[in-house]
Amino acid sequence: MNDIDSALIRQVDLLCLDAGNTVIFLEHARLAASCARHGFATSAETLMRAEGHAKVAIECGDGVDVAWSRAHVPGGRGWGHVVGTMLRRAGLPLARVPELLDALWPAHRERNFWSVVPAGLREALARARKRGVRVAVVSNSEGFLEEILEDSGIVDSFDLVVDSGVVGVEKPDPAIFRFALEQTGVGAAHALHLGDTYATDVLGARAAGIRVALIDPYGHLAGRHADVPRVPGAPEVAEAIASARNA
Numbered sequence: 001m002n003d004i005d006s007a008l009i010r011q012v013d014l015l016c017l018d019a020g021n022t023v024i025f026l027e028h029a030r031l032a033a034s035c036a037r038h039g040f041a042t043s044a045e046t047l048m049r050a051e052g053h054a055k056v057a058i059e060c061g062d063g064v065d066v067a068w069s070r071a072h073v074p075g076g077r078g079w080g081h082v083v084g085t086m087l088r089r090a091g092l093p094l095a096r097v098p099e100l101l102d103a104l105w106p107a108h109r110e111r112n113f114w115s116v117v118p119a120g121l122r123e124a125l126a127r128a129r130k131r132g133v134r135v136a137v138v139s140n141s142e143g144f145l146e147e148i149l150e151d152s153g154i155v156d157s158f159d160l161v162v163d164s165g166v167v168g169v170e171k172p173d174p175a176i177f178r179f180a181l182e183q184t185g186v187g188a189a190h191a192l193h194l195g196d197t198y199a200t201d202v203l204g205a206r207a208a209g210i211r212v213a214l215i216d217p218y219g220h221l222a223g224r225h226a227d228v229p230r231v232p233g234a235p236e237v238a239e240a241i242a243s244a245r246n247a
Helices: 028-037 044-059 076-089 094-110 121-130 145-151 174-184 198-207 234-246
Strands: 014-017 114-116 134-139 160-163 191-195 211-215
Touching (some): 014 174, 014 234, 028 094, 044 076, 044 198, 076 094, 114 145, 121 234, 134 145, 134 174, 145 160, 160 174, 174 191, 174 198, 191 198
Parallel strands (some): 014 134, 014 191, 134 160, 191 211
């Protein structure tokens, strides 16, 4: 079971998944290229490191929160907070963050920067669903998550898509998780949530009474949150759940 704790996946009837860096990963090279087109030279490697620094900064209340043109749209403020903090940690001067967010937004809307699907995800989720597990995406997004998942070729892998930009509540508010429970008819004790961010995924799921584990493929949170289980990724967990139900 890929060293996945059997207690973590015991009697899971609902597998909840964050979207970004859980079922669709940030395409660092494409973001770097887009930044370069708008006058900020950086690299995929720099952005990968900056992404980790940004996660920790946001956890500690040290993220970048600036006024920019799309901050008022659903999900815009959160997107700007995450991407702006990442760009700042990659070396962009604070004064330039708003203009670069403005410049990047159209490219993000045309094709979401979070778009890389992990190998084996579709197959693993299909096996889990075949064995009676419901699968939901619960994400802080901009109101277009179903469209993004469709473009990525995986929208039909989920029983439910909960987009904060549509339902009007964001993680870590436990209400967004409770919505997923209500829609799927599964109790919190039989749900497991996977995500990459402590401040939203872990705190939100726990507040809703749901088991939770962190996905941290780049080691961004190494040495932090020792009380939170780590798992390799959503495909591995879905496979483990399917195998456990088949045993």
